[in-house]
Amino acid sequence: MSMQMKRSKLWVGLVVSTMLLTLVPVSSALAQKEIVIGGTLAQSGPFQGITKPFQKMAEAWADRINKKGGIYLKKLNKKLPIRVVIYDDQTSPPTTLKFYERMATVDKVNLFIGPFSSLLTNAALQAAQSHSIPFFMVEANDSVMFDKPNKWRTTGLTPAEDEYKRIAEFYNKKRGVKTFALLARDSLHEKQAMEGLGAHLKKAGFQIVYQEVAPKDAKDFSSIILGMKQKKPDAVFVESLPPPFNIGFLKQARELGLNPKEMIVGHMPIPVIKALGKSSENIVSVIYSFDGNTEDHGEFASITKEVGFEPWQYSESGIRYTAFKRIEDALVRAGSLDKEDIRKAMWDTNMTIWGEKVVHDKLGYGTIHPWPTQIQKGKHVSLWPLEIGLKRHKPKNGKW
Amino acid sequence: MDAAILVQLLINGILLGGVYALAAMGLSLIFGVSGVLNLTHGEFLMVSGTVVYVLFDWLDINPFLLVALVMPFFFVIGFYFEKTLIRPLSKLDEHTRVASAVLVTLGAALIIEDFASFFSQDVQFEKSVDMFLPPIVFGTVYMPTLKLVVFGLVGVLITALFMFLKYTYLGLAVQAVTQNRTGALLNGVNTNRINAVAFGLGTMLAASAGGFEVIHSYVAPNIGLPLTLKYLCIIVMGGLGSFSGVALGGMIIGLGESVVGFLNPAWGQTVAYLLLVFVLLVRPKGLFGK
Numbered sequence: 219m220s221m222q223m224k225r226s227k228l229w230v231g232l233v234v235s236t237m238l239l240t241l242v243p244v245s246s247a248l249a250q251k252e253i254v255i256g257g258t259l260a261q262s263g264p265f266q267g268i269t270k271p272f273q274k275m276a277e278a279w280a281d282r283i284n285k286k287g288g289i290y291l292k293k294l295n296k297k298l299p300i301r302v303v304i305y306d307d308q309t310s311p312p313t314t315l316k317f318y319e320r321m322a323t324v325d326k327v328n329l330f331i332g333p334f335s336s337l338l339t340n341a342a343l344q345a346a347q348s349h350s351i352p353f354f355m356v357e358a359n360d361s362v363m364f365d366k367p368n369k370w371r372t373t374g375l376t377p378a379e380d381e382y383k384r385i386a387e388f389y390n391k392k393r394g395v396k397t398f399a400l401l402a403r404d405s406l407h408e409k410q411a412m413e414g415l416g417a418h419l420k421k422a423g424f425q426i427v428y429q430e431v432a433p434k435d436a437k438d439f440s441s442i443i444l445g446m447k448q449k450k451p452d453a454v455f456v457e458s459l460p461p462p463f464n465i466g467f468l469k470q471a472r473e474l475g476l477n478p479k480e481m482i483v484g485h486m487p488i489p490v491i492k493a494l495g496k497s498s499e500n501i502v503s504v505i506y507s508f509d510g511n512t513e514d515h516g517e518f519a520s521i522t523k524e525v526g527f528e529p530w531q532y533s534e535s536g537i538r539y540t541a542f543k544r545i546e547d548a549l550v551r552a553g554s555l556d557k558e559d560i561r562k563a564m565w566d567t568n569m570t571i572w573g574e575k576v577v578h579d580k581l582g583y584g585t586i587h588p589w590p591t592q593i594q595k596g597k598h599v600s601l602w603p604l605e606i607g608l609k610r611h612k613p614k615n616g617k618w
Numbered sequence: 619m620d621a622a623i624l625v626q627l628l629i630n631g632i633l634l635g636g637v638y639a640l641a642a643m644g645l646s647l648i649f650g651v652s653g654v655l656n657l658t659h660g661e662f663l664m665v666s667g668t669v670v671y672v673l674f675d676w677l678d679i680n681p682f683l684l685v686a687l688v689m690p691f692f693f694v695i696g697f698y699f700e701k702t703l704i705r706p707l708s709k710l711d712e713h714t715r716v717a718s719a720v721l722v723t724l725g726a727a728l729i730i731e732d733f734a735s736f737f738s739q740d741v742q743f744e745k746s747v748d749m750f751l752p753p754i755v756f757g758t759v760y761m762p763t764l765k766l767v768v769f770g771l772v773g774v775l776i777t778a779l780f781m782f783l784k785y786t787y788l789g790l791a792v793q794a795v796t797q798n799r800t801g802a803l804l805n806g807v808n809t810n811r812i813n814a815v816a817f818g819l820g821t822m823l824a825a826s827a828g829g830f831e832v833i834h835s836y837v838a839p840n841i842g843l844p845l846t847l848k849y850l851c852i853i854v855m856g857g858l859g860s861f862s863g864v865a866l867g868g869m870i871i872g873l874g875e876s877v878v879g880f881l882n883p884a885w886g887q888t889v890a891y892l893l894l895v896f897v898l899l900v901r902p903k904g905l906f907g908k
Contacts, residue, residue: 262735264840267743404884432883435844437835440630441880444623461744465836469746473753473762473834474626488742493836495748618750 250555253289255280255545256303256327257356258317258342260334263309264460267489269334272538274525276302276331279542282521289546292553307333311341318345327351328555331541334534335459336360336378336407346370352561354548356541357534360407364581372564374540374576374584378407379414381587382455385482385504386418388590388601389453392608395480399428399451401442401467403458411484412457427451432463439467443474453480461489472497477616488531491596498596500614504588505529506536508602512573514543530591530598540571540586622758627876633765635872636772637830639865642849642856643776644823650796650859651816653716654704657723659849660842661730662821666692666828667837668734671745681747682771685829689822696821699726700814708810727843734839746836768830775826776865779819792816796859851894857907866905 257276259269280300283289288297303325307314314333321327322345330346332339332355339358346353347368355363355373359381363371376383389395398419402412409431416426427449432442446454454476458464464483468490471481483490486503494501507518507529518539522529529535544567552563567584569576576585589602592611601607645659670684677684703726707718735743751763783789794802795812803809831837852871856863871890879886897905 262738264743264838266738430883433887436883436887438630438634438875438879438886440634441627441876441878441886442883444626444630444880448623462836462838465744465746469750469835470762472750473760473764474630475753475755475760489744489746492742493744493746493748495750497748497750 250298252301253298253549253555254301254303254325254327255329255331256318256321256325257331258305258307258314258333258338260309260338261306263307264462265309265334265338267461268459268485268487268532268534271522271525271527271532272334272535273304275521275535275538276304276542278521278524279539283546289549291549291555293556293559294554298555302331303327307338309338311338314338315341315344318342319349321345322349322351328557329354329545329549329560331545332356332358332373336363337405339363343368343371350557352548352557352564354541354545354564357537359583360410362406364583370561372567372578372582372584374537374544374586376585376587377414377583378410379417381411382415382457382484382504383418383587384590384602385415385455385502386422386424388502388604388607388611389419389424389480390422391604392611394613395424395452397425397427397449397451397453399446399449399454399478400426400430401428401446401454401456402431403436403460403463404431404434405459408457408459408484412455415455415457432467434463436463437466439470440474442467443471443476447474447476451478453482454478455482455484457484459485461485461487461493464490465493468494468497468501472618477618479613479615481614485533486591486593486598487533491593497618498593500612500617501593502601502611502614503533503591503593503598505533505591505598505600506586506588507539507600508572508589509600509606510572510603514539514572518572528597533588533591533598536588537586540576543569543571544576623880626759627880628873629759629761631873631876632869633762633769633872634876635869636769637827637834637868638848638852638872639868640772640775640830641824641827641845642852642864642868643779643861644820644827645846645849646853646856646859646861646864647779647792647816647823648820649853651792652700652704652813653712654719654723655716655850656817656820657720657843657846658699658727658730659820659824660844660846661727661734662692662695663824663828663831663845664734664837664839664842665730666825667832668738668745668828668839670829671747671832671837674747681749681829681833682767685771685826685833688829689825692825693818693822695818697814697818699821700817704817705810705813727846731839731842738839744836744838745832747833749833762834764834768834771826771830775823776861779823780861782819788812788815792819848890851890853904855894855897855904857904860904860906860908863904863906 259272260266280302284299288299290297305317330353334357336358339355340363353371359375359378400412402408428446456467482502491498548563552559591598648656669688673684674681707715754761791807852867856867874889874893875886878889
């Protein structure tokens with residue numbers, strides 16, 4: 219065999235090998251029989267009371283899609299069913315990261331869905347970055363995660379500073395209060411949310427007469443309550459994700475005669491309502507859903523009914539629902555399981571959920587923020603749309 | 619700071635300090651008699667609060683009655699806790715025994731916390747009984763009635779403990795073992811039994827504090843160890859083995875948290891540890907230590 223023939227055979231071999239190598243990912247994608255979405259949820263630890271039914275919600279959502287044959291991926295020209303992998307992160311950042319690493323390496327997920335809270339999401343994001351897996355952050359919007367460049371993450375939420383924008387809007391329309399006292403638990407999310415509300419209130423012409431941050435594990439609030447009483451605010455706002463902070467503050471406020479016209483509690487889950495009993499009546503709060511009659515409202519109500527709870531019982535369940543819709547939309551538009559395609563599709567969102575436009579800014583923040591509610595007869599009652607809420611709202615007027 | 623605010627801060631601090639003193643007294647009793655630093659103390663408090671909550675949710679009867687009902691059970695739990703986990707360590711030399719007891723009680727505390735967390739999955743993580751008594755108002759000063767009732771009951775329990783220690787044979791035996799274990803043994807006191815009784819009594823006091831905690835505040839599976847550390851601060855500050863010191867230590871911490879917390883909430887929690895350091899610098903054996 220001549221030298222020339224040997225060389226040309228070598229070239230052919232190289233070209234064929236290269237072609238085969240490039241075909242491997244395509245054929246493995248074609249061979250993939252399901253879309254695997256992985257995440258963690260706090261099934262134990264302090265956040266368990268907030269996220270308890272979310273795993274069943276994810277499974278109910280996946281079942282609905284799978285009953286229709288799955289999600290159609292255009293580039294593969296076929297529908298693939300969804301499989302959701304969920305682990306218990308025990309409300310612990312190290313455990314959260316451990317499970318996201320496991321999902322990247324053992325479960326081989328196609329995309330991540332975030333855990334509850336910025337605290338746990340911040341830990342989990344490291345896995346998205348190191349394994350280049352698209353990550354949809356659900357209940358996470360603290361700036362600490364957006365300060366670090368990470369092209370794999372996006373969220374549906376607005377920045378924490380805008381979380382209570384609608385509370386300011388509501389009182390701006392409602393009127394009757396002029397001065398506010400604000401209290402937040404000493405953690406990044408709560409502080410940012412409180413400072414943001416303060417800024418929105420000031421912008422709307424309200425006066426902040428007291429603003430304080432209390433230690434994370436504070437149990438005695440008597441000195442803070444005294445400080446507030448001195449300033450005689452019309453409205454008091456308290457922000458803490460874990461319920462004990464709110465339970466402690468509200469019970470002591472009731473005992474020490476802090477009787478503002480309006481009491482606003484950022485997170486008012488069942489343990490807080492139960493701990494206060496009738497005294498929780500007419501406390502204003504927020505949840506991530508509102509009364510409406512769009513197709514999304516119907517589907518969300520149907521999922522929560524199937525899982526066995528009412529949306530107000532788990533105020534963040536609405537964010538979970540929007541996350542599912544966002545992921546579904548991104549997968550359809552990506553048309554493949556290529557991680558880069560999915561990532562791009564997640565960033566290029568332009569859709570409507572619950573009748574509201576959902577897009578991203580250049581940092582990756584979304585447009586969703588919660589809607590005001592009020593505790594009436596032991597339940598959250600939606601105060602949105604605004605015109606309905608203004609009629610439904612009942613002043614607390616210092617009555618416990 | 620005007621006078622009304624100061625009075626309010628003092629009231630809040632004293633009421634807070636009362637519950638601290640009650641739970642810390644149980645820890646001090648156990649330490650004084652057996653020489654064991656019982657790190658499960660806060661866990662028993664948490665478990666008792668949880669039991670009171672569950673019973674209240676189920677039976678809907680006065681939670682103070684429930685506290686009285688659960689206390690004897692916790693005496694038995696404490697008694698057998700000592701018998702099964704602490705007594706086997708008594709054969710070790712003193713140094714090893716102290717270190718082993720810390721590790722055993724720490725291990726038990728972590729296990730109890732994990733179990734409580736696991737079983738909370740079907741109830742709820744934070745538990746708080748809804749009970750409200752309208753405050754008594756003097757001008758601008760508010761007396762939180764519920765805390766006042768708790769404080770009164772704390773007083774009753776502490777008095778009962780003092781009476782028990784002073785006027786009963788068992789109580790005198792407990793005191794004898796605290797003062798001189800070998801001497802008590804030579805006089806025919808069953809020191810092993812007294813150790814178990816002290817654990818039972820101490821655990822019962824923690825249980826009552828847990829019941830009060832769930833009524834006026836909340837309990838959750840993760841509150842045990844931080845509370846034990848705070849009670850430890852109180853007994854070291856008061857002087858190891860001194861009940862009067864514990865009562866005073868509890869009040870000082872309560873008042874410190876109340877006043878400092880008013881001036882700057884961020885320092886309200888830290889003040890217990892700063893006060894401890896200060897007291898130990900001035901009186902290394904604590905306020906009433908001998």
